Amino acid sequence: MxxxxxxxxxxxxxxxxxxxxxxxxxxxxxxxxxxxxxxxxxxxxxxxxxxxxxxxxxxxxxxxxxxxxxxxxxxxxxxxxxxxxxxxxxxxxxxxxxxxxxxxxxxxxxxxxxxxxxxxxxxxxxxxxxxxxxxxxxxxxxxxxxxxxxxxxxxxxxxxxxxxxxxxxxxxxxxxxxxxxxxxxxxxxxxxxxxxMMIDNALGGDRPQPGQSLDRQPRDPLVKRAVLLMQQNIEVPLTVAALADRLDTPRRTLLRRFEADLAASPSRVYMDLRLDRALSKLASSDAPIPEVAQLCGFCDSAHLSKTLKQDRGWTPSQYRAAKRAAPPQP
The missing domain is CATH 3.40.50.880 (Class I glutamine amidotransferase (GATase) domain)
Incomplete structure:
Protein backbone atom coordinates (compact mmCIF):
# COMPACT_ATOMS: atom_id res chain seq x y z
CA MET A 1 0.00 0.00 0.00
CA MET A 197 -21.95 4.37 -9.82
CA MET A 198 -24.34 5.06 -12.75
CA ILE A 199 -24.82 8.68 -11.74
CA ASP A 200 -24.81 10.75 -14.91
CA ASN A 201 -23.51 14.12 -13.77
CA ALA A 202 -21.94 15.73 -10.74
CA LEU A 203 -24.41 18.15 -9.17
CA GLY A 204 -23.45 21.37 -7.43
CA GLY A 205 -24.60 22.00 -3.90
CA ASP A 206 -27.16 24.57 -5.03
CA ARG A 207 -29.21 21.96 -6.87
CA PRO A 208 -32.65 21.52 -5.27
CA GLN A 209 -33.36 18.56 -3.03
CA PRO A 210 -36.02 16.12 -4.19
CA GLY A 211 -39.07 16.33 -1.98
CA GLN A 212 -42.64 15.09 -1.49
CA SER A 213 -43.92 13.43 -4.65
CA LEU A 214 -46.11 15.55 -6.91
CA ASP A 215 -48.36 14.66 -9.80
CA ARG A 216 -46.65 17.53 -11.61
CA GLN A 217 -42.88 17.12 -11.43
CA PRO A 218 -41.09 20.49 -11.61
CA ARG A 219 -38.03 20.86 -13.79
CA ASP A 220 -37.31 24.55 -13.30
CA PRO A 221 -34.80 24.93 -10.39
CA LEU A 222 -36.63 28.00 -9.07
CA VAL A 223 -39.95 26.13 -9.07
CA LYS A 224 -38.33 23.15 -7.33
CA ARG A 225 -37.01 25.41 -4.58
CA ALA A 226 -40.43 27.03 -4.20
CA VAL A 227 -42.09 23.63 -3.89
CA LEU A 228 -39.58 22.59 -1.21
CA LEU A 229 -40.41 25.75 0.73
CA MET A 230 -44.08 24.84 0.46
CA GLN A 231 -43.36 21.36 1.79
CA GLN A 232 -41.46 22.83 4.72
CA ASN A 233 -44.33 25.19 5.55
CA ILE A 234 -47.46 23.05 5.41
CA GLU A 235 -48.79 23.75 8.90
CA VAL A 236 -48.61 27.55 8.46
CA PRO A 237 -48.74 28.15 4.69
CA LEU A 238 -46.81 31.05 3.19
CA THR A 239 -48.39 33.56 0.86
CA VAL A 240 -47.13 33.69 -2.72
CA ALA A 241 -45.57 37.06 -1.91
CA ALA A 242 -43.73 35.51 1.06
CA LEU A 243 -42.51 32.63 -1.12
CA ALA A 244 -41.17 35.08 -3.69
CA ASP A 245 -39.47 37.08 -0.95
CA ARG A 246 -37.82 33.95 0.51
CA LEU A 247 -36.58 33.04 -2.97
CA ASP A 248 -35.40 36.59 -3.65
CA THR A 249 -37.39 36.78 -6.87
CA PRO A 250 -40.25 39.03 -8.06
CA ARG A 251 -43.75 37.66 -7.45
CA ARG A 252 -44.62 37.97 -11.14
CA THR A 253 -41.51 35.99 -12.09
CA LEU A 254 -42.51 33.20 -9.71
CA LEU A 255 -46.04 33.09 -11.14
CA ARG A 256 -44.73 33.02 -14.70
CA ARG A 257 -42.18 30.26 -14.00
CA PHE A 258 -44.83 28.06 -12.31
CA GLU A 259 -47.19 28.44 -15.26
CA ALA A 260 -44.41 27.65 -17.73
CA ASP A 261 -43.12 24.64 -15.80
CA LEU A 262 -46.24 23.11 -14.21
CA ALA A 263 -49.13 24.82 -16.01
CA ALA A 264 -50.44 25.76 -12.59
CA SER A 265 -50.21 28.63 -10.14
CA PRO A 266 -48.15 28.43 -6.95
CA SER A 267 -51.39 28.57 -4.96
CA ARG A 268 -52.78 25.55 -6.82
CA VAL A 269 -49.62 23.52 -6.28
CA TYR A 270 -49.51 24.52 -2.61
CA MET A 271 -53.11 23.39 -2.12
CA ASP A 272 -52.36 20.05 -3.78
CA LEU A 273 -49.45 19.51 -1.41
CA ARG A 274 -51.56 20.31 1.64
CA LEU A 275 -54.43 18.08 0.54
CA ASP A 276 -52.06 15.22 -0.34
CA ARG A 277 -50.48 15.55 3.11
CA ALA A 278 -53.92 15.51 4.73
CA LEU A 279 -54.95 12.39 2.81
CA SER A 280 -51.72 10.66 3.78
CA LYS A 281 -52.28 11.43 7.46
CA LEU A 282 -55.91 10.34 7.30
CA ALA A 283 -54.90 7.02 5.75
CA SER A 284 -51.85 6.28 7.90
CA SER A 285 -52.80 7.54 11.35
CA ASP A 286 -55.63 7.71 13.86
CA ALA A 287 -55.11 11.43 14.43
CA PRO A 288 -58.41 13.27 14.99
CA ILE A 289 -59.63 15.16 11.93
CA PRO A 290 -59.27 18.59 13.62
CA GLU A 291 -55.62 17.75 14.32
CA VAL A 292 -55.05 16.68 10.70
CA ALA A 293 -56.63 19.93 9.55
CA GLN A 294 -54.31 21.99 11.75
CA LEU A 295 -51.21 20.06 10.69
CA CYS A 296 -52.02 20.70 7.03
CA GLY A 297 -52.71 24.42 7.25
CA PHE A 298 -56.52 24.49 7.45
CA CYS A 299 -58.44 26.60 9.96
CA ASP A 300 -60.46 23.69 11.34
CA SER A 301 -62.04 20.38 10.39
CA ALA A 302 -64.92 22.14 8.60
CA HIS A 303 -62.46 24.04 6.41
CA LEU A 304 -60.59 20.85 5.54
CA SER A 305 -63.83 18.95 4.90
CA LYS A 306 -65.23 21.60 2.58
CA THR A 307 -61.99 21.99 0.62
CA LEU A 308 -61.36 18.24 0.34
CA LYS A 309 -64.93 17.57 -0.78
CA GLN A 310 -64.81 20.27 -3.45
CA ASP A 311 -61.37 19.29 -4.70
CA ARG A 312 -61.23 15.49 -4.36
CA GLY A 313 -64.85 14.43 -3.88
CA TRP A 314 -64.36 13.04 -0.36
CA THR A 315 -64.91 14.28 3.14
CA PRO A 316 -62.12 13.33 5.57
CA SER A 317 -64.34 10.75 7.26
CA GLN A 318 -65.37 9.21 3.95
CA TYR A 319 -61.77 8.97 2.76
CA ARG A 320 -60.54 7.39 5.99
CA ALA A 321 -63.40 4.88 5.99
CA ALA A 322 -62.80 3.96 2.35
CA LYS A 323 -59.10 3.42 2.94
CA ARG A 324 -59.72 1.17 5.92
CA ALA A 325 -62.31 -0.85 4.04
CA ALA A 326 -60.04 -1.38 1.03
CA PRO A 327 -58.32 -4.79 0.79
CA PRO A 328 -54.57 -4.74 1.46
CA GLN A 329 -52.27 -4.35 -1.55
CA PRO A 330 -50.66 -7.62 -2.66
Whole structure:
Protein backbone atom coordinates (compact mmCIF):
# COMPACT_ATOMS: atom_id res chain seq x y z
CA MET A 1 0.00 0.00 0.00
CA UNK A 2 1.22 3.51 -0.75
CA UNK A 3 2.45 5.44 2.30
CA UNK A 4 -0.51 7.31 3.78
CA UNK A 5 1.55 10.53 3.82
CA UNK A 6 1.34 10.55 0.03
CA UNK A 7 -2.45 10.38 -0.07
CA UNK A 8 -4.00 13.44 -1.64
CA UNK A 9 -7.29 13.10 0.25
CA UNK A 10 -7.70 11.58 3.73
CA UNK A 11 -11.02 11.49 5.57
CA UNK A 12 -12.28 10.01 8.83
CA UNK A 13 -15.84 9.03 9.69
CA UNK A 14 -17.65 9.19 13.01
CA UNK A 15 -20.81 7.09 12.87
CA UNK A 16 -23.71 7.95 15.16
CA UNK A 17 -25.74 5.04 16.46
CA UNK A 18 -28.51 4.23 13.91
CA UNK A 19 -26.64 6.15 11.20
CA UNK A 20 -27.93 6.17 7.63
CA UNK A 21 -26.05 3.47 5.73
CA UNK A 22 -26.80 4.87 2.25
CA UNK A 23 -25.25 8.28 3.03
CA UNK A 24 -22.10 6.62 4.40
CA UNK A 25 -21.86 4.08 1.57
CA UNK A 26 -22.43 6.63 -1.22
CA UNK A 27 -19.72 8.88 0.16
CA UNK A 28 -17.22 6.05 0.67
CA UNK A 29 -17.83 4.56 -2.77
CA UNK A 30 -17.04 7.84 -4.51
CA UNK A 31 -13.73 7.93 -2.61
CA UNK A 32 -13.05 4.26 -3.32
CA UNK A 33 -13.58 4.61 -7.04
CA UNK A 34 -11.55 7.81 -7.25
CA UNK A 35 -8.64 6.35 -5.29
CA UNK A 36 -7.56 3.79 -7.89
CA UNK A 37 -7.76 2.88 -11.55
CA UNK A 38 -11.09 1.40 -12.68
CA UNK A 39 -12.77 -0.09 -9.59
CA UNK A 40 -9.92 -2.12 -8.09
CA UNK A 41 -10.49 -0.44 -4.70
CA UNK A 42 -6.86 0.18 -3.74
CA UNK A 43 -6.63 3.35 -1.59
CA UNK A 44 -3.81 4.88 -3.64
CA UNK A 45 -4.92 8.49 -4.08
CA UNK A 46 -7.12 8.79 -1.01
CA UNK A 47 -7.75 7.02 2.25
CA UNK A 48 -10.66 6.72 4.69
CA UNK A 49 -11.38 5.14 8.03
CA UNK A 50 -13.97 4.86 10.78
CA UNK A 51 -13.03 6.23 14.20
CA UNK A 52 -14.42 5.18 17.56
CA UNK A 53 -13.77 5.56 21.26
CA UNK A 54 -14.97 2.01 22.04
CA UNK A 55 -14.27 0.12 18.77
CA UNK A 56 -17.65 -1.57 19.12
CA UNK A 57 -19.55 -2.19 15.83
CA UNK A 58 -21.99 0.64 15.10
CA UNK A 59 -25.52 -0.31 14.09
CA UNK A 60 -27.03 1.53 11.14
CA UNK A 61 -30.71 2.42 10.91
CA UNK A 62 -31.29 -0.62 8.67
CA UNK A 63 -29.55 -2.99 11.09
CA UNK A 64 -26.25 -3.48 9.25
CA UNK A 65 -23.28 -2.96 11.56
CA UNK A 66 -19.99 -1.32 10.64
CA UNK A 67 -16.82 -2.02 12.61
CA UNK A 68 -14.52 0.95 13.30
CA UNK A 69 -10.85 0.55 12.45
CA UNK A 70 -9.10 3.28 14.48
CA UNK A 71 -9.43 4.47 18.06
CA UNK A 72 -9.89 8.18 18.61
CA UNK A 73 -6.64 8.36 20.58
CA UNK A 74 -4.76 6.88 17.60
CA UNK A 75 -6.35 9.16 14.96
CA UNK A 76 -3.89 10.81 12.60
CA UNK A 77 -4.21 13.93 10.49
CA UNK A 78 -7.18 14.18 8.14
CA UNK A 79 -8.32 16.58 5.48
CA UNK A 80 -11.91 16.18 6.70
CA UNK A 81 -13.74 14.59 9.62
CA UNK A 82 -17.24 13.43 8.68
CA UNK A 83 -20.15 12.84 11.05
CA UNK A 84 -22.84 10.51 9.69
CA UNK A 85 -26.21 10.80 11.41
CA UNK A 86 -29.44 8.91 10.94
CA UNK A 87 -32.39 8.19 13.21
CA UNK A 88 -32.90 10.82 15.87
CA UNK A 89 -33.59 9.96 19.50
CA UNK A 90 -31.92 10.36 22.87
CA UNK A 91 -29.99 7.15 22.21
CA UNK A 92 -28.55 8.12 18.81
CA UNK A 93 -26.21 11.00 19.59
CA UNK A 94 -22.43 10.99 19.64
CA UNK A 95 -20.53 9.88 22.71
CA UNK A 96 -18.84 12.52 24.85
CA UNK A 97 -15.35 11.48 23.62
CA UNK A 98 -16.50 11.80 20.00
CA UNK A 99 -17.88 15.30 20.64
CA UNK A 100 -14.65 16.33 22.36
CA UNK A 101 -12.66 14.92 19.43
CA UNK A 102 -14.71 16.99 16.96
CA UNK A 103 -14.29 20.14 19.01
CA UNK A 104 -10.54 19.57 19.25
CA UNK A 105 -10.18 18.99 15.50
CA UNK A 106 -12.30 22.05 14.73
CA UNK A 107 -10.08 24.17 16.99
CA UNK A 108 -7.07 22.93 15.02
CA UNK A 109 -8.69 23.94 11.73
CA UNK A 110 -9.79 20.57 10.36
CA UNK A 111 -12.87 20.98 8.14
CA UNK A 112 -15.93 19.14 9.41
CA UNK A 113 -18.70 17.50 7.38
CA UNK A 114 -22.21 16.57 8.48
CA UNK A 115 -24.05 13.93 6.43
CA UNK A 116 -27.79 13.41 6.81
CA UNK A 117 -28.66 14.27 10.42
CA UNK A 118 -24.95 14.57 11.19
CA UNK A 119 -25.66 18.30 10.96
CA UNK A 120 -27.72 17.98 14.17
CA UNK A 121 -24.72 16.52 15.99
CA UNK A 122 -22.42 19.30 14.77
CA UNK A 123 -24.96 21.89 15.86
CA UNK A 124 -25.35 20.27 19.30
CA UNK A 125 -21.55 20.30 19.68
CA UNK A 126 -21.54 24.07 19.06
CA UNK A 127 -19.60 23.69 15.82
CA UNK A 128 -21.96 25.43 13.39
CA UNK A 129 -22.30 28.83 15.05
CA UNK A 130 -22.11 31.47 12.31
CA UNK A 131 -22.24 28.90 9.49
CA UNK A 132 -24.89 28.16 6.91
CA UNK A 133 -25.90 24.51 7.10
CA UNK A 134 -27.93 22.11 4.99
CA UNK A 135 -30.78 20.00 6.37
CA UNK A 136 -33.06 17.62 4.51
CA UNK A 137 -36.50 19.10 3.85
CA UNK A 138 -37.84 16.06 5.71
CA UNK A 139 -36.04 17.11 8.91
CA UNK A 140 -36.42 20.87 8.46
CA UNK A 141 -39.07 21.28 11.15
CA UNK A 142 -37.21 18.92 13.50
CA UNK A 143 -34.17 21.18 13.21
CA UNK A 144 -36.19 24.33 13.91
CA UNK A 145 -37.85 22.68 16.89
CA UNK A 146 -34.51 21.68 18.38
CA UNK A 147 -32.53 24.82 17.50
CA UNK A 148 -35.02 27.66 17.61
CA UNK A 149 -32.61 30.45 16.65
CA UNK A 150 -31.18 28.67 13.59
CA UNK A 151 -32.42 28.86 10.00
CA UNK A 152 -31.06 25.94 7.97
CA UNK A 153 -30.89 25.65 4.19
CA UNK A 154 -33.38 22.98 3.10
CA UNK A 155 -33.66 23.58 -0.63
CA UNK A 156 -30.14 22.48 -1.66
CA UNK A 157 -28.47 19.06 -1.69
CA UNK A 158 -25.39 20.33 0.14
CA UNK A 159 -23.88 23.54 1.47
CA UNK A 160 -20.19 24.48 1.64
CA UNK A 161 -19.47 27.34 4.04
CA UNK A 162 -15.74 27.75 4.58
CA UNK A 163 -14.59 24.78 6.70
CA UNK A 164 -18.07 23.36 7.34
CA UNK A 165 -19.76 21.18 4.75
CA UNK A 166 -23.24 19.81 5.32
CA UNK A 167 -25.39 17.54 3.21
CA UNK A 168 -29.04 16.49 3.16
CA UNK A 169 -28.07 12.82 2.76
CA UNK A 170 -29.07 10.17 0.22
CA UNK A 171 -27.57 10.63 -3.22
CA UNK A 172 -26.50 14.11 -2.12
CA UNK A 173 -23.68 12.42 -0.18
CA UNK A 174 -22.24 11.10 -3.45
CA UNK A 175 -22.34 14.58 -5.00
CA UNK A 176 -20.66 16.16 -1.98
CA UNK A 177 -17.97 13.46 -2.09
CA UNK A 178 -17.51 14.15 -5.81
CA UNK A 179 -17.14 17.85 -4.99
CA UNK A 180 -14.25 17.01 -2.64
CA UNK A 181 -12.67 14.55 -5.07
CA UNK A 182 -12.79 17.20 -7.78
CA UNK A 183 -11.19 19.71 -5.42
CA UNK A 184 -8.34 17.38 -4.35
CA UNK A 185 -7.87 14.88 -7.19
CA UNK A 186 -9.35 16.62 -10.21
CA UNK A 187 -12.65 16.65 -12.05
CA UNK A 188 -11.91 13.56 -14.12
CA UNK A 189 -11.60 11.43 -10.97
CA UNK A 190 -14.94 12.72 -9.70
CA UNK A 191 -16.67 12.07 -13.01
CA UNK A 192 -15.22 8.57 -13.21
CA UNK A 193 -16.52 7.68 -9.75
CA UNK A 194 -20.03 8.91 -10.45
CA UNK A 195 -20.17 7.24 -13.86
CA UNK A 196 -19.20 3.85 -12.42
CA MET A 197 -21.95 4.37 -9.82
CA MET A 198 -24.34 5.06 -12.75
CA ILE A 199 -24.82 8.68 -11.74
CA ASP A 200 -24.81 10.75 -14.91
CA ASN A 201 -23.51 14.12 -13.77
CA ALA A 202 -21.94 15.73 -10.74
CA LEU A 203 -24.41 18.15 -9.17
CA GLY A 204 -23.45 21.37 -7.43
CA GLY A 205 -24.60 22.00 -3.90
CA ASP A 206 -27.16 24.57 -5.03
CA ARG A 207 -29.21 21.96 -6.87
CA PRO A 208 -32.65 21.52 -5.27
CA GLN A 209 -33.36 18.56 -3.03
CA PRO A 210 -36.02 16.12 -4.19
CA GLY A 211 -39.07 16.33 -1.98
CA GLN A 212 -42.64 15.09 -1.49
CA SER A 213 -43.92 13.43 -4.65
CA LEU A 214 -46.11 15.55 -6.91
CA ASP A 215 -48.36 14.66 -9.80
CA ARG A 216 -46.65 17.53 -11.61
CA GLN A 217 -42.88 17.12 -11.43
CA PRO A 218 -41.09 20.49 -11.61
CA ARG A 219 -38.03 20.86 -13.79
CA ASP A 220 -37.31 24.55 -13.30
CA PRO A 221 -34.80 24.93 -10.39
CA LEU A 222 -36.63 28.00 -9.07
CA VAL A 223 -39.95 26.13 -9.07
CA LYS A 224 -38.33 23.15 -7.33
CA ARG A 225 -37.01 25.41 -4.58
CA ALA A 226 -40.43 27.03 -4.20
CA VAL A 227 -42.09 23.63 -3.89
CA LEU A 228 -39.58 22.59 -1.21
CA LEU A 229 -40.41 25.75 0.73
CA MET A 230 -44.08 24.84 0.46
CA GLN A 231 -43.36 21.36 1.79
CA GLN A 232 -41.46 22.83 4.72
CA ASN A 233 -44.33 25.19 5.55
CA ILE A 234 -47.46 23.05 5.41
CA GLU A 235 -48.79 23.75 8.90
CA VAL A 236 -48.61 27.55 8.46
CA PRO A 237 -48.74 28.15 4.69
CA LEU A 238 -46.81 31.05 3.19
CA THR A 239 -48.39 33.56 0.86
CA VAL A 240 -47.13 33.69 -2.72
CA ALA A 241 -45.57 37.06 -1.91
CA ALA A 242 -43.73 35.51 1.06
CA LEU A 243 -42.51 32.63 -1.12
CA ALA A 244 -41.17 35.08 -3.69
CA ASP A 245 -39.47 37.08 -0.95
CA ARG A 246 -37.82 33.95 0.51
CA LEU A 247 -36.58 33.04 -2.97
CA ASP A 248 -35.40 36.59 -3.65
CA THR A 249 -37.39 36.78 -6.87
CA PRO A 250 -40.25 39.03 -8.06
CA ARG A 251 -43.75 37.66 -7.45
CA ARG A 252 -44.62 37.97 -11.14
CA THR A 253 -41.51 35.99 -12.09
CA LEU A 254 -42.51 33.20 -9.71
CA LEU A 255 -46.04 33.09 -11.14
CA ARG A 256 -44.73 33.02 -14.70
CA ARG A 257 -42.18 30.26 -14.00
CA PHE A 258 -44.83 28.06 -12.31
CA GLU A 259 -47.19 28.44 -15.26
CA ALA A 260 -44.41 27.65 -17.73
CA ASP A 261 -43.12 24.64 -15.80
CA LEU A 262 -46.24 23.11 -14.21
CA ALA A 263 -49.13 24.82 -16.01
CA ALA A 264 -50.44 25.76 -12.59
CA SER A 265 -50.21 28.63 -10.14
CA PRO A 266 -48.15 28.43 -6.95
CA SER A 267 -51.39 28.57 -4.96
CA ARG A 268 -52.78 25.55 -6.82
CA VAL A 269 -49.62 23.52 -6.28
CA TYR A 270 -49.51 24.52 -2.61
CA MET A 271 -53.11 23.39 -2.12
CA ASP A 272 -52.36 20.05 -3.78
CA LEU A 273 -49.45 19.51 -1.41
CA ARG A 274 -51.56 20.31 1.64
CA LEU A 275 -54.43 18.08 0.54
CA ASP A 276 -52.06 15.22 -0.34
CA ARG A 277 -50.48 15.55 3.11
CA ALA A 278 -53.92 15.51 4.73
CA LEU A 279 -54.95 12.39 2.81
CA SER A 280 -51.72 10.66 3.78
CA LYS A 281 -52.28 11.43 7.46
CA LEU A 282 -55.91 10.34 7.30
CA ALA A 283 -54.90 7.02 5.75
CA SER A 284 -51.85 6.28 7.90
CA SER A 285 -52.80 7.54 11.35
CA ASP A 286 -55.63 7.71 13.86
CA ALA A 287 -55.11 11.43 14.43
CA PRO A 288 -58.41 13.27 14.99
CA ILE A 289 -59.63 15.16 11.93
CA PRO A 290 -59.27 18.59 13.62
CA GLU A 291 -55.62 17.75 14.32
CA VAL A 292 -55.05 16.68 10.70
CA ALA A 293 -56.63 19.93 9.55
CA GLN A 294 -54.31 21.99 11.75
CA LEU A 295 -51.21 20.06 10.69
CA CYS A 296 -52.02 20.70 7.03
CA GLY A 297 -52.71 24.42 7.25
CA PHE A 298 -56.52 24.49 7.45
CA CYS A 299 -58.44 26.60 9.96
CA ASP A 300 -60.46 23.69 11.34
CA SER A 301 -62.04 20.38 10.39
CA ALA A 302 -64.92 22.14 8.60
CA HIS A 303 -62.46 24.04 6.41
CA LEU A 304 -60.59 20.85 5.54
CA SER A 305 -63.83 18.95 4.90
CA LYS A 306 -65.23 21.60 2.58
CA THR A 307 -61.99 21.99 0.62
CA LEU A 308 -61.36 18.24 0.34
CA LYS A 309 -64.93 17.57 -0.78
CA GLN A 310 -64.81 20.27 -3.45
CA ASP A 311 -61.37 19.29 -4.70
CA ARG A 312 -61.23 15.49 -4.36
CA GLY A 313 -64.85 14.43 -3.88
CA TRP A 314 -64.36 13.04 -0.36
CA THR A 315 -64.91 14.28 3.14
CA PRO A 316 -62.12 13.33 5.57
CA SER A 317 -64.34 10.75 7.26
CA GLN A 318 -65.37 9.21 3.95
CA TYR A 319 -61.77 8.97 2.76
CA ARG A 320 -60.54 7.39 5.99
CA ALA A 321 -63.40 4.88 5.99
CA ALA A 322 -62.80 3.96 2.35
CA LYS A 323 -59.10 3.42 2.94
CA ARG A 324 -59.72 1.17 5.92
CA ALA A 325 -62.31 -0.85 4.04
CA ALA A 326 -60.04 -1.38 1.03
CA PRO A 327 -58.32 -4.79 0.79
CA PRO A 328 -54.57 -4.74 1.46
CA GLN A 329 -52.27 -4.35 -1.55
CA PRO A 330 -50.66 -7.62 -2.66
Missing amino acids: VNSDHKRLKVAFLLAESFTLSAFANFVDVLRLAADEADRSRPILCDWGVLSDTMNPVRSSCGVRVSPDTRLRDAGAYDYVIVVGGLMSEETGLSAPMTTFLQDRAAKGTPLIGLCTGVFHLQEAGLLAGYRCCVSWFHHQDFLDRFETERPVSDQIFVVDRDRLTCSGGHGAAHLAAHLVSRHLGQSAAIKSLNI
